[in-house]
Amino acid sequence: xxxxxxxxxxxxxxxxxxxxxxxxxxxxxxxxxxxxxxxxxxxxxxxxxxxxxxxxxxxxxxxxxxxxxxxxxxxxxxxxxxxxxxxxxxxxxxxxxxxxxxxxxxxxxxxxxxxxxxxxxxxxxxxxxxxxxxxxxxxxxxxxxxxxxxxxxxxxxxxxxxxxxxxxxxxxxxxxxxxxxxxxxxxxxxxxxxxxxxxxxxxxxxxxxxxxxxxxxxxxxxxxxxxxxxxxxxxxxxxxxxxxxxxxxxxxxxxxxxxxxxxxxxxxxxxxxxxxxxxxxxxxxxxxxxxxxxxxxxxxxxxxxxxxxxxxxxxxxxxxxxxxxxxxxxxxxxxxxxxxxxxxxxxxxxxxxxxxxxxxxxxxxxxxxxxxxxxxxx
Numbered sequence: 298x299x300x301x302x303x304x305x306x307x308x309x310x311x312x313x314x315x316x317x318x319x320x321x322x323x324x325x326x327x328x329x330x331x332x333x334x335x336x337x338x339x340x341x342x343x344x345x346x347x348x349x350x351x352x353x354x355x356x357x358x359x360x361x362x363x364x365x366x367x368x369x370x371x372x373x374x375x376x377x378x379x380x381x382x383x384x385x386x387x388x389x390x391x392x393x394x395x396x397x398x399x400x401x402x403x404x405x406x407x408x409x410x411x412x413x414x415x416x417x418x419x420x421x422x423x424x425x426x427x428x429x430x431x432x433x434x435x436x437x438x439x440x441x442x443x444x445x446x447x448x449x450x451x452x453x454x455x456x457x458x459x460x461x462x463x464x465x466x467x468x469x470x471x472x473x474x475x476x477x478x479x480x481x482x483x484x485x486x487x488x489x490x491x492x493x494x495x496x497x498x499x500x501x502x503x504x505x506x507x508x509x510x511x512x513x514x515x516x517x518x519x520x521x522x523x524x525x526x527x528x529x530x531x532x533x534x535x536x537x538x539x540x541x542x543x544x545x546x547x548x549x550x551x552x553x554x555x556x557x558x559x560x561x562x563x564x565x566x567x568x569x570x571x572x573x574x575x576x577x578x579x580x581x582x583x584x585x586x587x588x589x590x591x592x593x594x595x596x597x598x599x600x601x602x603x604x605x606x607x608x609x610x611x612x613x614x615x616x617x618x619x620x621x622x623x624x625x626x627x628x629x630x631x632x633x634x635x636x637x638x639x640x641x642x643x644x645x646x647x648x649x650x651x652x653x654x655x656x657x658x659x660x661x662x663x664x665x666x667x668x669x670x671x672x673x674x675x
Contacts, residue, residue, distance in 0.1 A: 390526030416580030494528030527583025551628030609638025
């Protein structure tokens with residue numbers, strides 16, 4: 298391996314905040330070079346040095362947080378999926394925790410959701426492959442495949458001793474982000490389920506609100522963000538702005554001045570001050586937490602359900618000179634109160650835990666939704 302490669306890799310891999318001086322830096326570079334030489338000379342098998350460097354880079358990125366990761370040129374090309382509302386796979390939003398893939402949220406009406414995957418599940422095997430030690434992007438690649446083929450996921454779930462196995466068939470995932478209906482007996486309630494914050498969600502959301510206003514006398518609204526993994530920051534801001542007359546919606550803070558910003562509501566409440574209940578659970582993440590957190594801080598809505606996921610950071614996809622790329626956290630979200638969402642989430646005003654037996658979102662057994670309707674009807 299060329300000496301210049303050592304320096305390029307090492308400057309990338311070292312956590313500079315832990316170094317007290319330039320001498321510390323040079324000592325770490327020398328140490329890393331020594332380790333590589335020992336591996337190449339004494340390790341029991343021949344080592345693919347390129348793959349080893351990829352693992353070293355990815356290890357550093359994943360040590361920063363669960364969402365930063367390295368993508369080799371091959372992976373980067375495959376993973377260039379955007380948020381326009383359609384992609385292939387199983388329908389799971391995932392992150393990393395302690396070297397294991399954690400389900401942030403199964404997306405509604407997708408193979409993963411229908412199979413029974415839940416927010417908070419830990420995926421320990423994908424097919425015959427152990428997930429421990431693999432990068433987030435490698436795990437994603439294993440879950441993807443030709444449409445119509447199946448993959449078996451082995452998961453660990455809280456409070457269940459034995460691992461659970463799910464055989465899931467891959468398909469094209471089309472996300473229709475908004476679903477609505479009128480609910481309630483004593484009250485006319487406008488129910489809107491928001492499944493994701495993709496590029497058209499704000500327009501679809503507002504269209505449903507206007508349709509309610511046109512056709513019915515609505516007494517209040519239930520906005521369901523359960524198992525909504527988030528999406529675009531701009532969409533979270535736009536939709537939250539529909540229900541606030543003024544005040545801060547969210548702020549972002551990063552090392553660069555361009556990543557430190559505050560976003561404020563403009564005058565105009567699309568539901569004219571009507572009462573709102575927002576449903577959240579452990580699968581409500583990112584943009585969902587911005588929406589729920591802002592309405593809670595402004596006392597504009599009652600938040601009901603379970604604590605949200607706690608993904609309060611912004612990732613940027615950065616192309617690298619080798620044709621690969623990396624996902625890097627560049628800023629964090631902060632609610633109007635100044636609180637960070639990261640690893641904390643949004644706590645409901647009214648905690649209603651999901652009943653385990655036969656629970657299904659938006660069904661007769663949906664005790665969280667039933668509780669919200671009961672609040673309006675009481």
